[in-house]
Amino acid sequence: MEHAVILSACRVSPQMRRYIQREDYIVACDAGYRNAAVLGVTPDLIVGDFDSAPRPDTTGDMVVLPHVKDDTDTQYAARWLLEHGAKRVTLLGALGGARMEHTLANIATGLYLARNGAEVCIADERSELHYLLPGRPLRLPRGDWMYLSLFPIDGSLTGVSMSGVFYPLSDATLTPDYPLGVSNEFTAPAAELSCTGGSGLVVLTRADG
Incomplete structure (x- = not known):
């Protein structure tokens, strides 16, 4: 399993189909199966406790989770994918929506994936999120991105170097209580x-964002 896509429940547009290739393994989490229809794809696996959408009628693979559990549906999907050898994971429908705590939980799930060796991207229509970890440098093409921001997400981010940007850094320290890395x-x-x-959490933002 080279590349897997997790579909969570926040709204997506058909344009997000650009993140999905034909050979990708697709996991829909709970109401995320509705996003599969928007994107014109069929999930290989559906997981969830189905507290935010009715349990779908499908002949495909499904894991029905208990309502009382430690994992979110997306966290369960992430763990399942790691156990089945996923090397790269893209999360769609994981940002925004009516409940901020779900966005924060999905960012935490992305960090879990990254710390366990996966290359992770969380995307919506206007932004992408990537993770910066020691010993795993990032090279991010400019493309149509306007801004690049870097935030520490579990204490201080140390030995930070950044080039190819308006505000370069060399052996810098970023702390969670001062947003030095915003809007480069x-x-x-x-x-x-x-x-x-x-x-570190890297946020790429388009000019119209």
């Missing part, structure tokens, strides 16, 4: 980022 801009075809300690 590309000055090269790609930005290069690395760190020596902590965990």
